[in-house]
Each structure stands twice: as C-alpha cells, then as structure tokens.
Amino acid sequence: MHSDNKSEYIPETYIPHVESNGTKEIWRTLIILSILTVVDIVLYFTMPPWGGFRNFTFIALGIVKAYYIVASFMHMKHEKIDLAACIIVPFLLVLGLVAGLLYEGNFWLTS
Amino acid sequence: MSTDTSATVTETKTWSGGRSPFNVSYGKLMMWIFLLSDAFTFSSLLIGYGAVRFSYPAPEALVEKIAPMSHLSDDFIEQMQEIGAFSEKHWPSPELVFNHFPFLHGVHLPLMFVSLMTFILIFSSVTMVLAVEAGHRMDKKKVGIYMFYTILGGLAFLGCQAWEWTQFITEGATLEHNPFGPAHFAALFFMVTGFHGFHVFSGVVFNIMIYVNARRGMYEKRGHYEMVEKVGLYWHFVDLVWVFVFTFFYLI
Numbered sequence: 001m002h003s004d005n006k007s008e009y010i011p012e013t014y015i016p017h018v019e020s021n022g023t024k025e026i027w028r029t030l031i032i033l034s035i036l037t038v039v040d041i042v043l044y045f046t047m048p049p050w051g052g053f054r055n056f057t058f059i060a061l062g063i064v065k066a067y068y069i070v071a072s073f074m075h076m077k078h079e080k081i082d083l084a085a086c087i088i089v090p091f092l093l094v095l096g097l098v099a100g101l102l103y104e105g106n107f108w109l110t111s
Numbered sequence: 112m113s114t115d116t117s118a119t120v121t122e123t124k125t126w127s128g129g130r131s132p133f134n135v136s137y138g139k140l141m142m143w144i145f146l147l148s149d150a151f152t153f154s155s156l157l158i159g160y161g162a163v164r165f166s167y168p169a170p171e172a173l174v175e176k177i178a179p180m181s182h183l184s185d186d187f188i189e190q191m192q193e194i195g196a197f198s199e200k201h202w203p204s205p206e207l208v209f210n211h212f213p214f215l216h217g218v219h220l221p222l223m224f225v226s227l228m229t230f231i232l233i234f235s236s237v238t239m240v241l242a243v244e245a246g247h248r249m250d251k252k253k254v255g256i257y258m259f260y261t262i263l264g265g266l267a268f269l270g271c272q273a274w275e276w277t278q279f280i281t282e283g284a285t286l287e288h289n290p291f292g293p294a295h296f297a298a299l300f301f302m303v304t305g306f307h308g309f310h311v312f313s314g315v316v317f318n319i320m321i322y323v324n325a326r327r328g329m330y331e332k333r334g335h336y337e338m339v340e341k342v343g344l345y346w347h348f349v350d351l352v353w354v355f356v357f358t359f360f361y362l363i
Binding site for chain 1 (some may be wrong): 118129147154155166222230234236237240241363
C-alpha cells in the first residue's frame with residue numbers, strides 16, 4: 001500500500017480491490033476433484049485392504065482434495081502467507097488429538 | 112532516495128497501523144477465524160468417531176462378496192445378521208449399510224448414492240466460485256444466475272440427505288439401537304451427518320439472502336461483491352467437511 005493512501009485506511013470498512021483471475025483455474029480444480037472422487041470409489045471396490053494401507057490412501061486423497069478446495073476455491077493460494085499460516089498452523093494441532101484419541105480407542109478395544 | 116526510504120518504511124511497519132496487515136477486509140478475516148473454530152468442532156466429532164471406531168474390531172471380509180448391481184432382497188439385513196456381517200461385536204462394513212439408491216429398489220448399489228451427493232456438493236461449490244468471479248467483474252446478472260444454481264445444489268444435497276436418513280430410520284436405526292452393529296454406529300452417523308446437514312441448511316439460507324440482495328442491486332450500489340466471497344468461504348468449508356465425512360463414514 002502506498003503511503004499516500006495511509007490516511008484513507010479505516011480497518012472496519014477497508015475492502016481490498018480484487019481482480020478476476022478468469023475461470024480457467026475453477027474448471028481445472030473441478031476436474032481434479034472429480035477425478036480424485038472417482039479414484040476413491042474405484043479403489044474402494046478394487047484395492048485390497050493391505051493392513052490399513054488402503055485407509056491411508058483414502059485419507060491422503062482426502063487431504064489432497066482439501067488442499068484444492070482451500071487453495072483454489074477458497075483463494076487461500078492468493079492470500080498473504082501470514083493469513084494462510086494463521087489459519088492453517090493452529091489447525092495442525094488437531095493432529096495431536098487424532099494421535100491421542102485413536103491410541104485411546106485402541107486401548108478400549110484391547111483392555 | 113526518497114522512494115527507497117518509503118519502501119523500507121512500509122516493509123518494516125506491517126503491524127504498526129495504517130494498513131491491513133493481512134490485506135483482507137475485517138469481515139473476511141473474521142470469517143476465516145470462524146471457519147477455523149468450526150473446523151475444530153468438526154475435527155472433534157470426527158476424531159471422536161475415530162476413537163469409538165477403533166474401540167471395535169474392523170468389519171470382517173465377507174466369504175462371498177456381493178457384486179454391485181446384484182439383487183437386493185427385502186430381508187437383506189436379516190441375512191447379514193445371520194451370517195454375522197452385522198453384529199454388535201464389530202463395526203459394520205459401509206458398503207452393506209449404504210447400498211440403496213432412490214427409484215432403484217431391490218438393486219445392490221453400494222456407495223453410489225453418497226458419491227452422487229459428493230458430486231452435487233462439488234458442483235455447487237463450483238457455481239459458488241463462478242458467482243464470486245462474476246462479482247469481481249461486477250456482473251450483477253451472472254452473480255444472480257450462479258447463486259441460483261448454488262442454492263439449487265444445496266437444496267438437492269439436503270433432499271438427498273433427507274432420503275438417506277429416511278432409508279436409515281426405516282431400516283430401524285435410532286440413536287440407541289440399529290440392526291447393523293454397535294449402537295454407536297447409528298448414533299454417530301446421525302450426529303455427524305446431522306451437524307453437517309445443518310451447516311448445509313444454514314449455508315442455503317445465507318445463499319438465498321445473498322441471492323436476493325444481489326438481484327436487488329444492493330452490492331452493485333455498494334461497489335463491491337465481497338459478501339458473495341464471504342458466504343462463498345462458508346459454502347466451500349461445508350464442501351470441505353463433506354470430503355472428510357465421506358472419507359471417514361463411507362470409505363473407511
């Protein structure tokens with residue numbers, strides 16, 4: 001932002017001007033998400049469980065889909081890295097809850 | 112020389128006032144923070160589901176696999192209970208529970224209906240981004256058209272969910288008991304898909320408000336379509352959550 005705009009900045013009403021990026025990226029993301037969903041369904045019926053490896057594949061595909069929704073549809077890719085970090089880094093804390101509660105669930109099963 | 116100094120001043124004073132540090136509006140930042148908190152809520156539900164799921168043995172593979180498209184008899188659930196595929200001792204296999212499709216009674220179509228629901232939600236996300244993009248171009252007519260399609264997608268998803276719940280309840284599933292396996296199975300299904308469905312419902316209500324405002328020219332008068340973007344963020348988040356509900360409830 002230029003220093004001459006400084007006096008005009010009011011936090012409550014500030015709206016940055018956004019230019020359209022066109023629709024090419026939207027269609028690309030739609031195709032990627034559709035392919036990943038179809039892959040999910042095909043794997044469900046064709047892939048053997050391989051000791052939980054299949055479930056890891058589903059979760060990995062889910063995370064890839066989440067990346068495309070957040071980065072492309074929600075425009076996170078075009079936001080400042082500071083904002084992206086403020087939202088994504090705290091969310092990574094749930095990984096601790098995942099590890100803890102799945103361990104606990106397994107304990108309920110075996111005890 | 113003077114340009115050099117002003118460059119360093121703006122470089123080092125991101126947080127000293129006079130500018131938006133994240134270069135977003137107040138409302139959009141608040142929407143992101145709300146979505147972060149909502150993501151924690153849904154994570155708790157899904158991780159709680161994971162813990163309960165881990166406390167039961169995994170479903171046993173059927174000796175005789177039931178081919179998709181094969182005949183689905185009316186006493187399918189009783190048959191599955193007899194051969195031990197549905198038992199209180201272990202978690203049921205999703206492909207044996209979610210195998211119905213509207214208007215195709217008596218055909219074994221595992222996961223096809225939820226896949227359709229997933230596609231409906233992805234498509235309504237796409238029409239939402241198209242509305243946001245039209246808003247950037249100040250194209251009032253296109254914003255209205257795409258918002259209308261988004262609302263239709265949301266209503267279609269809610270209709271599908273109502274049908275699936277009806278099917279599930281008709282087969283005897285309640286919060287306390289279900290014929291497929293442990294009581295937790297149906298209780299968690301109703302809780303998590305219900306919580307997500309209520310988010311979809313709220314999203315449809317927001318979308319209708321934005322649609323009416325856009326059609327009445329409120330945002331054109333305001334000079335920007337940022338409200339479409341903010342509600343769009345919420346709508347994509349609902350789609351994002353469904354990706355994980357789909358993965359954890361139906362695939363794993």
